[in-house]
Amino acid sequence: MRFGSVIYIELRHDGFSARNLLGSNVVVDTADDPERFPPADVAAAFGHERVILADFIKAEHLLDHMIRPLCPRDFVKPVLIVRVQHRFAQSATPVELRALIDVAEWSGARRVGLWFGRALSDEEILHQQFPADGIVIRDDDFARPKQKNK
Numbered sequence: 001m002r003f004g005s006v007i008y009i010e011l012r013h014d015g016f017s018a019r020n021l022l023g024s025n026v027v028v029d030t031a032d033d034p035e036r037f038p039p040a041d042v043a044a045a046f047g048h049e050r051v052i053l054a055d056f057i058k059a060e061h062l063l064d065h066m067i068r069p070l071c072p073r074d075f076v077k078p079v080l081i082v083r084v085q086h087r088f089a090q091s092a093t094p095v096e097l098r099a100l101i102d103v104a105e106w107s108g109a110r111r112v113g114l115w116f117g118r119a120l121s122d123e124e125i126l127h128q129q130f131p132a133d134g135i136v137i138r139d140d141d142f143a144r145p146k147q148k149n150k
Contacts, residue, residue, distance in 0.1 A: 004071070004076030004077060004078050005020045005022055005070065005071035005078035006020070006021045006022050006078065006081065006125060006126060007019070007020055007021070007067055007070055007071065007079070007080050007081070007109075008021055008083070008120070008122075009066070009080060009081070009082045009083065009104075010083045010085060010119070011052075011084050011085060013046060013047055014042070015029065015030035015031050015037070015046065016029075016030055016042075016046070016062075016063075016066070017030070018067065019070065020070040020071055020078075021122050021125060021126060022126075023070060026070070028066055030062065036065060037065065037066075041061075041062060045058040045059035045062055046059065051096060052084060052092055052096050052100060053096060053099050053100055053103065056099060056102075056103060060103045060106045060107050061107075063103060063107035064106075064108060066107075067107055067108055068108070076110065077108055077109060077110035078108065078109055079109065079110055079111045079112075079113075080104045080109040080111070080112050080113070081112075081125050082100065082104060082112065082114050083115045083116075083117075083119065084114055084115065084116055097114060100114060101137075111138070111139060112138070112139040113136055113138050114136070114137040114138075115130065115134060115136050116134055116137075117130075117131060117134020117135065118131070118133070
């Protein structure tokens with residue numbers, strides 16, 4: 001039995017789109033709603049020529065505004081699968097990958113997976129059957145060290 005929503009996000013250099021795979025399957029895209037997702041904010045967050053994520057705070061704010069309407073009544077935070085379609089995705093540093101995961105978690109995600117590869121079907125995502133021709137990175141791949149009690 002699944003609790004909460006599963007949100008599939010396709011991140012591009014010029015914006016992103018998202019849909020709830022267990023909900024109404026409505027697609028929300030930053031390009032379709034310039035009032036809620038100002039193009040200048042989208043460009044500032046994701047439009048840098050050398051890095052995937054340029055402005056952490058703006059990216060978190062935009063993702064939060066994207067996710068909230070897709071799962072408004074969930075008591076359990078959603079799981080996010082983020083497909084990164086960026087010209088530098090394959091050469092992203094561990095710091096950039098961790099920043100993307102942190103942005104997704106701060107915007108309200110319970111679990112986060114980054115996907116570098118072709119578009120995924122709903123079944124592949126829901127059954128966690130990621131094709132071998134891509135790369136999947138989960139938030140637990142970047143386990144935070146436990147702090148010692150003093």
